[in-house]
Amino acid sequence: MEQFYTLVDNVSGFIWGGTWGATAVLPLAPMVVMLLGAGLYFMIRLKFLPIRRLLPAFGNLFRGRKDNTDPSAGGDITPWNALSTALSGQVGTGNLAGVATALSLGGPGAIFWMWVTAFFGMAAAFAESSLAVKYREKHPDGHIHGGPMYYIKNGLGKGWVWLAVFFALGTVFSAIVTGNMTQANSVATAIESELPVPTWVSGLVIAALTFIVIIGGIKSIGSVAGKVVPAMALGYIAVTVVMLVMNAEHIPLAFQEIFSYAFGLEQAAGGIAGYTVLSAIRFGVARGLFSNEAGQGSTAIAHAAAKTDDPVYQGEIAMLGAFIDTLVICTMTALVILTVDGQYASGDGVVEYAWQSTTLQGAQVTTAVFGHGLPDVTLFGTVISPGGIFIAVALALFAFTTIIGWSYYMEQAVTYLFGDGLAKPVRYVWVAMVFIGALQPIDFIWRFGDISNAAMAFPNLIAILLLSPVVVAMAKEKGRL
Template sequence: MEGFFDGATTVADFLWGGTWGTVVDPETGEDIPNRIMPVGIIVIALLGTGLYFMIMLGFRPLLRLFPAFGELWGGRKATGEGEITPWNALSTALSGQVGTGNLAGVATAITLGGPGAIFWMWVTALFGMAAAYAESSLAVRFREKHPDGHFHGGPMYYIKNGLGKGWGWLAILFCLGTILSAIATGGAIQANSVTQSAVEAGTSLGLNIPNWAVGLVLAALVFIVIIGGIKSIGNVAGKIIPFMALAYILAALYVLLTHADHIPGAFAQIFEHAFGLREAAGGLAGYGVLAAIRAGVARGLFSNEAGQGSAPIAHAAAQTKNPVKQGEIAMLGVFLDTIVICTMTALVILVVEGAYPSAGGVVSYAWQSADLEASAITTAAYSEGMIGGAWVVLAAQALFAFTTIIGWSYYAEQSITYLTGDWAAKPFRYLWVGVAFAGTLVTNVDGLWRFGDIANATMLLPNVVALLLLSGVVFVMTRRFDKTGELPPNFHGDTWGTEPPPGTVENKD
């Protein structure tokens, strides 16, 4: 198993960081990354696609940010055909986005790439808002309504109905990547992070909580929710997501207000390390700009999933007739996840000082400790920053990860039913409960995160190809809506035809 994770680390570093293995530094004699490319191909694909849509859409995600919040509020009620309200569609998407990436992922980004990684998480999110708008508007436009009355959509369907039969292989590739990503990042990593927080919190009370006990409780709760399908998932997410996000933000604000004098220094560290103005002090030395970019973009994508193709699967189920409005609601998920919640976590980690053990010594910040990793860093920072901080993180981690697990169960289910048929939905839900339990037993956390990076890449690349090929559809839809305020029901491709694509919601035949 260790050999597998070592191999995963090598491949992940190439995809995201442009390195392959290590070489010996002739000056220091130490092993250093063997750089093949300035940055990884996934970084180029992700940021390049997001920048392209941001420019071609006239910076719409920024200009339409506040109106989109108004559309979200109005989306508490159905405005068209679908299975869940636009509000619950965003909540379901956020259930997949707001997870361990907001706690463990931020901490991992800082330890791997220094404080500067946070800046590149912001960049990823801003460009990602444009990608999220594009992919979710396409998901609504090219979704299908099957004979059983359920709606199905997402990248595999806009590849099928937007690009045509000749691109079926790309849809299959996306589905396989989604299943792999769901198991690794949507299931195992989430469950593992819950376990870390539970064990850490239990230790602070003198309790020895076994991993399998956490797994049993988690698996039972997941089963109760997902067995009812998307309507059950949407209802639960619609109630939990707003509450847990607000509660976590308030807790973070308390810590930041009590450490307000350290906040300017935290921002200074982020910008200095983002552009290599000085090396990070303590922890893993010598980050550099490329390390910050690699960690920030990888963890940013893991957190907000923009351009990855997961969130549009949820938005395709929205009760709406307007792809443009749902796309604008979708981009709010990226903003709330990364610009708001991830930033809160990062600042807490960077401002709270303490005496943290590290390889026989003591360091000033939790992220600098060699004895702590992933969510344990966030837990340690909160424990030092407020009374009962460990339990705050445990509660947030449990809720964040739990909602991510149920959200990703739907993404994987949609991919499996696309490949095999609708009959596979219920059997898969039982298998997903086993994935949640198994994730609590993994011991190589860093290797699991790196495997998750590979899984995300296998899902992202087919979606990026589809987004670029269908970009003209996005631009025409957007311009038409801005000009007339409506979209004709027979819109497809780059033109206004008389027949919609076969299988879409307007053409059941």
């Protein structure tokens, strides 16, 4: 098994870092080049549409809260619920455990490269989601089926069906690992660290709740996501704002560390700047994709179900996902970790940072920081940590919404490959995997997740680049260019 773990590490290192073991075999990582390159390409081709249309997109989103669309318009859920479903997959443990992992492995500079990934990712999100609406299909079961599988098949033609199959298989792989097992594992671990609840109990409860929601399909998922996700995100942001206000004097130093580590400025004198920058880029881009999924193609599956016949309209709403997920929520988490924990010193007077710890991993880092940031209180003679409990609850909600969102992606991929008859059986398998994932070792799952993300992003990026003339033409037709 140890050899298999080493192989997984090496493959992940090659995809995201251009390394094999301790040896650098490529000057730049393949997925870093593809993700940032595709995002930059679309940002330029679209004449910075995501920036120009950011505020109008928010306006369209709020107008899309109610089901007031033309009855003839395709789709199963409102544009608001489509974005909420997409965000349910985006806003997950990547915003808590993933940010902490990026800091631990890539240093504060990784946050800068998460921002870059999200900035250019907004353009990729617009492209893939507008294509998903344009090329979606309505099946005999009466439901909409869409996403990269369908815009590859219907947009590129029969000669590219192999790429659609590749993407669908990658989606199954990624859904089980990053959309299911990683989420269940992170929340079970966090709860166990704060409360005397075994991981198997947490896994069982999450599995049961998941079953209740997903058994009704996309309409049930969209309805729950449309209510829970906005409240969950706003509540988390409110608490982090309070913590940042309490530690406002440390915020300038946090930004200084982010930018200096991103470009190796502080490490240049020691001759390790190049390694530091490459680590920041590798883990920042990888964790950025894990969090906002822009360019991966997953959120396009959710947006394909929106009740609209205007691909550009939904594409603009889709790009808000990367903005909200990474540029807002992930940034808040990173700033809390870098400002709050920096105030605590070890016995020898050296400042200790949780993200530099060799014993804390993933969500444990975030839990420790929030535990320090919000003072303990005594309730009925028992000392409790509000910060630790808050993160445990936040993780539970973030993970749960991600699990229900990704269940739909899994279902769409499987039905594309094997037919609509497997839609309901897939839901039962998905629930079982939630329980299994809660019991797995987190370090292995995280690294396996990088490979599964790439298995989706690679075919999707090829497809949207080949279909870029269609994306540009749609934007021009609506007067966006």
